Amino acid sequence: MLCSPRKINSYRRKGHSLIRSNKIKPEQWFISHPEAKAALNAKGYKVKQIKKIHSLKHQVCISYWDEKGNICSSFFSYRIFQRWQQEVEKLIDTCQTLSDWKILNHILKHEFLYYQYFQEMVEAISTALENRLSVLKITSQQAVEDKLSNEQLACSTRSR
16 A cells, blocks of 8 residues: 655655665666566556556656556556665665764655555665664764773773
Protein backbone atom coordinates (compact mmCIF):
# COMPACT_ATOMS: atom_id res chain seq x y z
CA MET A 1 0.00 0.00 0.00
CA LEU A 2 1.38 3.37 -1.00
CA CYS A 3 1.79 6.07 1.58
CA SER A 4 0.43 9.29 0.05
CA PRO A 5 2.50 12.44 0.39
CA ARG A 6 1.33 15.00 2.92
CA LYS A 7 -0.38 18.18 1.86
CA ILE A 8 2.12 20.97 1.49
CA ASN A 9 1.93 24.70 1.03
CA SER A 10 1.99 26.17 -2.46
CA TYR A 11 5.46 27.48 -1.65
CA ARG A 12 7.86 24.62 -1.91
CA ARG A 13 11.30 25.12 -0.49
CA LYS A 14 14.19 23.79 -2.49
CA GLY A 15 14.97 20.55 -0.72
CA HIS A 16 17.27 17.91 -2.03
CA SER A 17 16.19 14.42 -2.87
CA LEU A 18 18.55 11.46 -2.73
CA ILE A 19 18.93 11.64 -6.52
CA ARG A 20 19.49 15.40 -6.67
CA SER A 21 22.10 15.23 -3.91
CA ASN A 22 23.89 12.47 -5.89
CA LYS A 23 23.56 9.98 -3.04
CA ILE A 24 21.78 7.50 -5.32
CA LYS A 25 22.20 7.27 -9.11
CA PRO A 26 19.39 5.01 -10.33
CA GLU A 27 19.78 5.98 -13.98
CA GLN A 28 22.90 3.77 -13.93
CA TRP A 29 20.96 0.72 -12.72
CA PHE A 30 20.10 -2.05 -15.11
CA ILE A 31 16.47 -2.79 -14.30
CA SER A 32 15.51 -6.25 -15.50
CA HIS A 33 12.13 -7.08 -16.98
CA PRO A 34 11.15 -9.38 -14.06
CA GLU A 35 12.18 -6.65 -11.57
CA ALA A 36 10.05 -4.07 -13.42
CA LYS A 37 7.10 -6.46 -13.67
CA ALA A 38 7.26 -7.23 -9.93
CA ALA A 39 7.39 -3.50 -9.06
CA LEU A 40 4.44 -2.64 -11.29
CA ASN A 41 2.40 -5.57 -9.98
CA ALA A 42 3.12 -4.44 -6.41
CA LYS A 43 1.89 -0.99 -7.36
CA GLY A 44 -1.38 -2.47 -8.63
CA TYR A 45 -0.82 -2.63 -12.39
CA LYS A 46 -1.83 -5.84 -14.14
CA VAL A 47 1.25 -6.51 -16.25
CA LYS A 48 1.44 -9.44 -18.64
CA GLN A 49 4.89 -8.70 -20.07
CA ILE A 50 7.39 -5.83 -20.12
CA LYS A 51 8.10 -4.45 -23.57
CA LYS A 52 10.72 -1.75 -22.98
CA ILE A 53 12.49 0.01 -20.09
CA HIS A 54 14.13 3.40 -20.53
CA SER A 55 16.00 4.84 -17.53
CA LEU A 56 16.10 8.59 -16.99
CA LYS A 57 17.73 10.59 -14.19
CA HIS A 58 14.71 10.98 -11.91
CA GLN A 59 12.31 8.36 -13.26
CA VAL A 60 12.00 5.32 -15.48
CA CYS A 61 9.77 4.92 -18.54
CA ILE A 62 8.28 1.45 -18.82
CA SER A 63 6.25 0.12 -21.75
CA TYR A 64 4.33 -3.07 -21.10
CA TRP A 65 1.47 -5.27 -22.21
CA ASP A 66 -1.41 -5.44 -19.76
CA GLU A 67 -3.55 -8.55 -19.22
CA LYS A 68 -5.98 -7.44 -21.96
CA GLY A 69 -3.17 -7.25 -24.51
CA ASN A 70 -3.03 -3.45 -24.67
CA ILE A 71 0.34 -1.72 -24.87
CA CYS A 72 0.73 0.75 -22.01
CA SER A 73 3.55 3.15 -21.29
CA SER A 74 4.16 5.42 -18.35
CA PHE A 75 6.79 7.08 -16.21
CA PHE A 76 7.45 5.65 -12.76
CA SER A 77 9.51 6.71 -9.79
CA TYR A 78 12.54 4.61 -8.94
CA ARG A 79 11.11 4.52 -5.41
CA ILE A 80 8.74 1.70 -6.40
CA PHE A 81 11.64 -0.71 -6.84
CA GLN A 82 13.00 -2.92 -4.07
CA ARG A 83 16.50 -1.89 -5.14
CA TRP A 84 15.74 1.67 -4.00
CA GLN A 85 15.24 0.46 -0.44
CA GLN A 86 18.44 -1.59 -0.62
CA GLU A 87 20.44 1.43 -1.84
CA VAL A 88 19.01 3.67 0.90
CA GLU A 89 19.86 1.07 3.55
CA LYS A 90 23.43 0.88 2.16
CA LEU A 91 23.66 4.67 2.46
CA ILE A 92 22.50 4.51 6.06
CA ASP A 93 25.08 1.81 6.87
CA THR A 94 27.90 3.88 5.37
CA CYS A 95 27.28 6.84 7.70
CA GLN A 96 30.49 7.05 9.74
CA THR A 97 29.67 10.07 11.92
CA LEU A 98 26.64 11.62 13.56
CA SER A 99 26.89 14.62 11.23
CA ASP A 100 26.72 12.31 8.17
CA TRP A 101 23.70 10.61 9.73
CA LYS A 102 21.99 13.96 10.41
CA ILE A 103 22.43 15.06 6.77
CA LEU A 104 21.01 11.78 5.48
CA ASN A 105 18.16 11.90 7.99
CA HIS A 106 17.26 15.42 6.81
CA ILE A 107 17.22 14.28 3.17
CA LEU A 108 15.08 11.25 4.04
CA LYS A 109 12.57 13.40 5.94
CA HIS A 110 12.26 15.50 2.78
CA GLU A 111 11.87 12.31 0.70
CA PHE A 112 9.08 10.94 2.88
CA LEU A 113 7.30 14.30 2.82
CA TYR A 114 7.39 14.93 -0.93
CA TYR A 115 7.50 11.49 -2.60
CA GLN A 116 5.28 8.43 -2.46
CA TYR A 117 6.79 5.43 -0.71
CA PHE A 118 5.30 2.07 0.16
CA GLN A 119 4.49 2.08 3.88
CA GLU A 120 6.60 -1.06 4.43
CA MET A 121 9.58 0.71 2.85
CA VAL A 122 9.14 3.77 5.07
CA GLU A 123 9.07 1.56 8.16
CA ALA A 124 12.15 -0.45 7.09
CA ILE A 125 14.17 2.68 6.29
CA SER A 126 13.11 4.37 9.53
CA THR A 127 14.15 1.28 11.51
CA ALA A 128 17.52 1.22 9.74
CA LEU A 129 18.00 4.92 10.57
CA GLU A 130 17.20 4.37 14.24
CA ASN A 131 19.51 1.35 14.45
CA ARG A 132 22.38 3.25 12.82
CA LEU A 133 21.86 6.20 15.17
CA SER A 134 22.12 3.94 18.21
CA VAL A 135 25.31 2.35 16.81
CA LEU A 136 26.84 5.77 16.13
CA LYS A 137 25.95 6.99 19.64
CA ILE A 138 27.55 3.94 21.24
CA THR A 139 30.62 4.30 19.03
CA SER A 140 31.05 7.98 19.83
CA GLN A 141 30.52 7.31 23.55
CA GLN A 142 33.19 4.59 23.47
CA ALA A 143 35.55 6.93 21.63
CA VAL A 144 35.09 9.58 24.34
CA GLU A 145 35.67 7.00 27.09
CA ASP A 146 38.80 5.70 25.34
CA LYS A 147 40.12 9.24 24.95
CA LEU A 148 39.51 9.98 28.64
CA SER A 149 41.20 6.78 29.77
CA ASN A 150 44.21 7.51 27.52
CA GLU A 151 44.45 11.04 28.94
CA GLN A 152 44.26 9.69 32.51
CA LEU A 153 46.94 7.14 31.69
CA ALA A 154 49.15 9.85 30.19
CA CYS A 155 48.66 12.08 33.26
CA SER A 156 49.51 9.25 35.67
CA THR A 157 52.72 8.42 33.78
CA ARG A 158 53.80 12.09 33.80
CA SER A 159 53.33 12.47 37.54
CA ARG A 160 55.71 9.58 38.29
